[in-house]
Amino acid sequence: MTDLTGRTALVTGGASGIGAACARELASRGATVTIADVDDVAAKELASELHGETWAVDLLDVASLEELHLDTDILVNNAGIQTVASIVEFDPAAFRRIQTLMVEAPFLLIRAALPGMYSRGFGRIVNVSSVHGLRASEYKVAYVTAKHALEGLSKVTALEGGPHGVTSNCVNPGYVRTPLVEKQIADQAAAHGIAEDQVLEKVMLTESAVKRLVEPAEVGSLVGWLASADAGMVTGASYTMDGGWSAR
Numbered sequence: 001m002t003d004l005t006g007r008t009a010l011v012t013g014g015a016s017g018i019g020a021a022c023a024r025e026l027a028s029r030g031a032t033v034t035i036a037d038v039d040d041v042a043a044k045e046l047a048s049e050l051h052g053e054t055w056a057v058d059l060l061d062v063a064s065l066e067e068l069h070l071d072t073d074i075l076v077n078n079a080g081i082q083t084v085a086s087i088v089e090f091d092p093a094a095f096r097r098i099q100t101l102m103v104e105a106p107f108l109l110i111r112a113a114l115p116g117m118y119s120r121g122f123g124r125i126v127n128v129s130s131v132h133g134l135r136a137s138e139y140k141v142a143y144v145t146a147k148h149a150l151e152g153l154s155k156v157t158a159l160e161g162g163p164h165g166v167t168s169n170c171v172n173p174g175y176v177r178t179p180l181v182e183k184q185i186a187d188q189a190a191a192h193g194i195a196e197d198q199v200l201e202k203v204m205l206t207e208s209a210v211k212r213l214v215e216p217a218e219v220g221s222l223v224g225w226l227a228s229a230d231a232g233m234v235t236g237a238s239y240t241m242d243g244g245w246s247a248r
């Protein structure tokens, strides 16, 4: 028995990177985890390891989420994508796609999950934001916009959910060692006009006091704690894990 035994959890984008680490942590604390991901093959692989379930879903299809009812005690809004380009060159369709996946889908999932949480008098919503929910960087206009919006969504959820035993918080990592960051290195090199092997030192870790990438399991551990009974008085908060970046 561990602290989340008997709880159910849903992790979006749970098939890879930070989401997979969150799914592992929540399962290790005893929760029954559903991995919601567009990559159903990877989701099924992890779910079978964790004795969990999968929900094959493209969260860009937001119309299908409008009538949804979600029965889950813990909701981790994690699925995300990135596009690196200057505002002038930014593809408007890519801008819209990022707001849809990273703002509108979390809103609809929270909206679908709250009635069940309210009726059970317990709920934990964890929104995987970023240091870019609190700070800006060049060439990431859609991502920074979406993460700042997610911060607002999380705080309103905290205010409305508080009287019903529901907490809502953001976690705000700096750069984490995941496929999303690996895919970004070439684009960052092009946008900044530098070599790929200079991206970590000259772009990603410039503001951090601790000069290394965050590990996905470190983020998972924080998410596990936020989902626990111990964190019942933590709501409307944004927990940085950025090696000191936002201390500046």
Ligand SMILES: NC(=O)c1ccc[n+]([C@@H]2O[C@H](COP(=O)([O-])OP(=O)(O)OC[C@H]3O[C@@H](n4cnc5c(N)ncnc54)[C@H](O)[C@@H]3O)[C@@H](O)[C@H]2O)c1
Binding pocket: 012, 013, 014, 015, 016, 017, 018, 019, 036, 037, 038, 039, 057, 058, 059, 060, 078, 079, 080, 081, 101, 128, 129, 130, 131, 172, 173, 174, 175, 176, 177, 178, 179, 180, 181
């Ligand atoms: N990696 C970082 O440095 C970092 C830092 C701070 C915050 N974050 C945030 O963490 C979250 C996860 O990022 P990651 O680095 O683990 O990424 P990742 O690319 O490793 O994983 C993202 C997951 O989301 C899924 N996904 C993508 N589009 C989807 C869709 N339309 N519907 C359903 N699932 C979809 C993917 O299949 C994948 O499994 C994102 O919200 C990201 O913004 C990442």
